[in-house]
Amino acid sequence: MRLKTKQKAIFPKLNKARTHDKPIEHIDAPAIMVYPMSMHIGAPAKPIVEVGSTVKVGTLIGEAQGFISANIYSSVSGEVILIEDREIISGVVTCLIVKNDGQYTEEPPFPEAGKDVAPELVPELIRRAGIAGMGGATFPTDVKMRPAEDKKIDTIILNGAECEPYSTSDFRMMLEYADEIIEGVRVIDGVFNVDKIYIGIEDDAKEAGERLREVASDFDKIEIKVLEAKYPQGSEKQLIEYCTGRQVPSGGLPADVGCVVSNVGTFQAIYRAVRLGKPLVERVTTITGTPIVDPKNLLVRIGTPIDDLIDICGGFQEAPRKVIHGGPMMGRTIRDGSVPISKGTTHITFLTASEVDDEERMDCIRCSECLNVCPVSLQPILISNAYERGDIEKAEHLGAMDCIECGNCSFICPSKIPLLDNIRKAKTAIKQNAKAV
Numbered sequence: 001m002r003l004k005t006k007q008k009a010i011f012p013k014l015n016k017a018r019t020h021d022k023p024i025e026h027i028d029a030p031a032i033m034v035y036p037m038s039m040h041i042g043a044p045a046k047p048i049v050e051v052g053s054t055v056k057v058g059t060l061i062g063e064a065q066g067f068i069s070a071n072i073y074s075s076v077s078g079e080v081i082l083i084e085d086r087e088i089i090s091g092v093v094t095c096l097i098v099k100n101d102g103q104y105t106e107e108p109p110f111p112e113a114g115k116d117v118a119p120e121l122v123p124e125l126i127r128r129a130g131i132a133g134m135g136g137a138t139f140p141t142d143v144k145m146r147p148a149e150d151k152k153i154d155t156i157i158l159n160g161a162e163c164e165p166y167s168t169s170d171f172r173m174m175l176e177y178a179d180e181i182i183e184g185v186r187v188i189d190g191v192f193n194v195d196k197i198y199i200g201i202e203d204d205a206k207e208a209g210e211r212l213r214e215v216a217s218d219f220d221k222i223e224i225k226v227l228e229a230k231y232p233q234g235s236e237k238q239l240i241e242y243c244t245g246r247q248v249p250s251g252g253l254p255a256d257v258g259c260v261v262s263n264v265g266t267f268q269a270i271y272r273a274v275r276l277g278k279p280l281v282e283r284v285t286t287i288t289g290t291p292i293v294d295p296k297n298l299l300v301r302i303g304t305p306i307d308d309l310i311d312i313c314g315g316f317q318e319a320p321r322k323v324i325h326g327g328p329m330m331g332r333t334i335r336d337g338s339v340p341i342s343k344g345t346t347h348i349t350f351l352t353a354s355e356v357d358d359e360e361r362m363d364c365i366r367c368s369e370c371l372n373v374c375p376v377s378l379q380p381i382l383i384s385n386a387y388e389r390g391d392i393e394k395a396e397h398l399g400a401m402d403c404i405e406c407g408n409c410s411f412i413c414p415s416k417i418p419l420l421d422n423i424r425k426a427k428t429a430i431k432q433n434a435k436a437v
């Protein structure tokens, strides 16, 4: 079966105006930092320091376990004061709590890094740096750089199509770190020597495209693709089809159609790891939403609790009813302000009571709207029904694993049926069943 990726999309209110023109601000870290051992897809990292251990900026504190996993580094210097399990966005995770000494003493850079790194060493440096997809997907990036031997990569795609409402972190990065992003692309081109490089951006971010074009003026293979601003324009499979006309097969990966796709922030992190020898310890995040007095794009040390960013943004002008890690389409609700900024935190969105859709669930009225807006032509209500009946096999047969979790179906449903939630749970159950076999 192949995915039928028609141009199915919605046009949610983007709400980006309050941070669109705000330059990235560099901020200090708070006194207490929180490092979950799982900030990526795959096996959690294993803590390799103890309570009482001294750490520096760039000390490895969590070691990747297995092929799909990622290292975790301290982003401050100080002392490990607690190791405990905590409820983070996607469940209970072992967290290391570090008391920041405010000195920011740094570990030396990776000795192999520099201008002339051999291409075969690049995936290893990316793995060592703990890089995982920074557009929110958090798939360990080194795995993408090690495709199966029979897969020839001929195309690199930079995903700068920041379609989720409220987020402007990628836009600001493309404007302000264009040189580092393009350098990261050169590093990956050195690995695959591709025929073509596309940068996908939406038509409301043209300045970013111009800036990237300027920096990459001597890089013939690069083509900027300006896409209509619609949702979910930034989804990997849609972007591949738009740029190359190729369709990723059901259950397949971009490498199956010769592509490597990564977020623009990930390319910057690759540049820093391979050329400068720096692990991933910080990222740009947008803190935004109506309740926030002064929303901002911030360069934040990973591990900074969300509560500590609210004052930096002027506090609240109205009490928030809901806080979302990410945006309203794909994001997950945060219930505790001690949850930290992690590798995939593109933005944190605060919503007022009037912006939260609290309407009660009703029966399906068979309007078919959820089918009409699904970009991968699934039948969301049927998958959701199968999950609620406990028929996981049926949910799998209906293609639940092809769901890209864009949230279009939940957004459009007039009966407020939690379609995305149910499909996510169905996917988790399918994966657990597969492991048990």
Ligand code: SF4
Residues within 6 Å of the ligand: 370, 373, 374, 375, 376, 377, 378, 379, 380, 402, 403, 404, 405, 406, 407, 408, 409, 410, 419, 420, 423
């Ligand atoms: S969340 Fe999944 S099922 Fe729903 S519209 Fe998006 S891809 Fe389709």
Ligand code: SF4
Residues within 6 Å of the ligand: 363, 364, 365, 366, 367, 368, 369, 370, 371, 381, 412, 413, 414, 415, 416, 417
């Ligand atoms: S959009 Fe909602 S009400 Fe309409 S068919 Fe889908 S689940 Fe039913």
